[in-house]
Structure formats: structure tokens, C-alpha cells
Amino acid sequence: EAQVTQNPRYLITVTGKKLTVTCSQNMNHEYMSWYRQDPGLGLRQIYYSMNVEVTDKGDVPEGYKVSRKEKRNFPLILESPSPNQTSLYFCASSLGATGGGQPQHFGDGTRLSIL
Amino acid sequence: AQSVTQLDSHVSVSEGTPVLLRCNYSSSYSPSLFWYVQHPNKGLQLLLKYTSAATLVKGINGFEAEFKKSETSFHLTKPSAHMSDAAEYFCVVRIPAAGNKLTFGGGTRVLVKP
Numbered sequence: 001e002a003q004v005t006q007n008p009r010y011l012i013t014v015t016g017k018k019l020t021v022t023c024s025q026n027m028n029h030e031y032m033s034w035y036r037q038d039p040g041l042g043l044r045q046i047y048y049s050m051n052v053e054v055t056d057k058g059d060v061p062e063g064y065k066v067s068r069k070e071k072r073n074f075p076l077i078l079e080s081p082s083p084n085q086t087s088l089y090f091c092a093s094s095l096g097a098t099g100g101g102q103p104q105h106f107g108d109g110t111r112l113s114i115l
Numbered sequence: 116a117q118s119v120t121q122l123d124s125h126v127s128v129s130e131g132t133p134v135l136l137r138c139n140y141s142s143s144y145s146p147s148l149f150w151y152v153q154h155p156n157k158g159l160q161l162l163l164k165y166t167s168a169a170t171l172v173k174g175i176n177g178f179e180a181e182f183k184k185s186e187t188s189f190h191l192t193k194p195s196a197h198m199s200d201a202a203e204y205f206c207v208v209r210i211p212a213a214g215n216k217l218t219f220g221g222g223t224r225v226l227v228k229p
Contacts, residue, residue, distance in 0.1 A: 004158070033217075040124070042205055042219035043159075090158055103149055104217070106158035 002027045006091050006107035013081060014115050021076045021110050023091030031094045032074040033058070033104065034066065036087040043090065049074055081114045088112075119208050121220035128196045129228045136191040136223045138206035148189045149207040150180055153222075159205065165189060176200070201227045 004025045013019055025032065033048040035058075045058030049068040063085055065077040074093075078085060088111050092104040122137040140146060147166045151159040163174025170182045176199075180191045189206060206220040 035219075040221050042119075042221045043217075044219070045217060092159075103161040103164055104159075106151075106160070108156070108158045 002105065004091055004093055004105050004107040006089075006110050008110060009108065010111050012113040012115065015082055016080050019078050019081060019112075021078075021089060021091075021112070023074045023076065023107060024072050025074075025091075025093040025105070026072065027093060027095070027105065028071065029093035029095050029105070030071070031096060031102075031104075032068065033092045034064070034074070034076045035090045035092065036060065036085075037090060037109075038087055046076070046089075078112075081112075083114045086112060086114045119206050119218050119220040121204075121206050121223045123223050124221065125224050125226065127226040127228065130198055131195050134191075134193040134196045134200065134225065136204050136206075136225070138189045138191065138220055140187055140189065140206070140208045142187075142208060142210055144210045147209040148180075148182060149209065150174065150178070150189075150191050151205045151207060153203045153205065155202075162191070162204075196225075196227050198227050198229065201225055 007022045030051045034046040035043040037043045044060045046064050047066040049055045052071050055066050055068050088109050090109050091107045094102045094104040118141045120139045128134050149164045150162040152162050153159050162178050163172045165172050165182045173179045178193050182189050203222045203224045205222050208218050
């Protein structure tokens with residue numbers, strides 16, 4: 001089954017404790033992206049990747065890191081989480097290095113609470 | 116810069132009545148447009164997409180949307196709402212000529228009353 005898998009689905013942690021949210025897709029998609037969802041703001045892009053070893057900042061990259069060492073995986077790293085990063089996070093992927101008109105396939109989300 | 120405005124943050128309809136979700140966009144380029152639905156505790160699922168073919172686009176679950184360039188709108192409709200349509204809906208614009216950046220509207224939450 002074609003899917004985007006995120007882990008963990010839920011995490012409560014404390015300020016400053018490094019964490020990683022993993023994302024894996026099994027569709028051989030070139031393009032992957034991370035978003036955060038906050039009430040009334042829709043989804044805002046954090047980082048995206050057009051292919052292996054190619055990553056770029058989205059609209060709200062501050063406080064986040066990503067890596068793309070393999071095509072299927074695109075982890076999101078919070079080196080020193082802060083309460084304003086409490087949010088619902090989504091990973092997505094789509095076909096093609098730039099995506100064109102292709103829709104994105106989304107994971108089920110990761111709800112992070114930073115105390 | 117591109118932007119997307121969903122004109123209603125909440126819409127309440129009775130089961131069996133029509134649904135209209137309004138979306139306006141601004142873009143200097145020819146856009147691709149999408150509607151996604153998000154059910155509670157789930158990711159976003161694609162309902163339909165417009166990519167410069169027919170202006171009336173049919174999607175899953177009986178939804179359709181019409182692209183009107185003169186009005187810069189891409190409103191989503193369904194003739195008869197079902198209880199399972201209760202969810203949040205997002206209008207999304209993608210500009211291939213601008214690095215394929217995705218811009219999301221703020222979302223419209225749909226409540227369906229029995």
C-alpha cells in the first residue's frame with residue numbers, strides 16, 4: 001500500500017531536549033516536505049527536498065533541521081525544542097523532482113507538545 | 116507572491132443540502148489548484164485538482180470545483196452533504212513557475228447536522 005509513515009504520532013517532551021520525527025515513503029517519490037499546522041493558519045512549509053542530498057527552506061524553517069540521505073526518508077530534527085514549536089506536523093511526498101501539478105501524499109501527522 | 120483565502124472558517128449545513136466552500140487565490144502565474152480534506156486525527160487527502168485542463172473538475176465523494184480565472188476563484192461544491200463530509204477542507208495553490216511552492220488556505224471546518 002502506498003503510504004507516508006510518520007513516527008511518533010504523539011510526543012510530549014520538554015524544552016531543550018533534542019528530538020527527531022521520522023518520515024518514510026514507499027512510492028519512490030523525489031519530492032518530500034515537512035509542514036506544521038496551527039489553528040487558523042492552515043499548513044506552513046518548514047523544509048522541502050527535491051531529491052537526495054537536496055534540501056531547502058520553506059516559510060518557517062527557524063528551529064528545525066532536515067536531512068535527505070536516502071530517497072525514502074526525510075527526518076525532521078528539533079535540536080533544542082521550544083514551546084512555540086508545539087504543533088501538528090505533517091510529512092508529504094510527491095512524484096517528480098519539482099512536483100509539477102502532482103498532488104502531495106500526506107502522512108497521518110505527529111502531534112508535538114513542548115513543555 | 117501567491118496567496119490563498121478561504122472565505123469561511125466554518126460552514127454548517129444540514130444533511131442532504133448543498134455544500135459550498137469558497138476559495139480565492141492570487142498569483143502572477145498560472146496555478147495548479149487543489150482541494151484537500153482532513154478528517155480528525157488524519158492527514159490530508161486529495162479531493163480534486165485543477166492543472167489547466169477542464170475548468171470544471173470532478174473529485175472523489177461527489178465533490179467538484181470550478182476554476183474561474185476572471186474571478187480568481189476555485190470554489191468547492193457538493194450537491195448533497197453527507198454526515199461523513201464533516202471535516203476540515205483546505206484550498207491549496209501551487210505555482211510550477213515559482214519553484215512549485217505550495218500555499219495553503221486557512222481551512223474551512225464543515226459541520227453537517229442530521
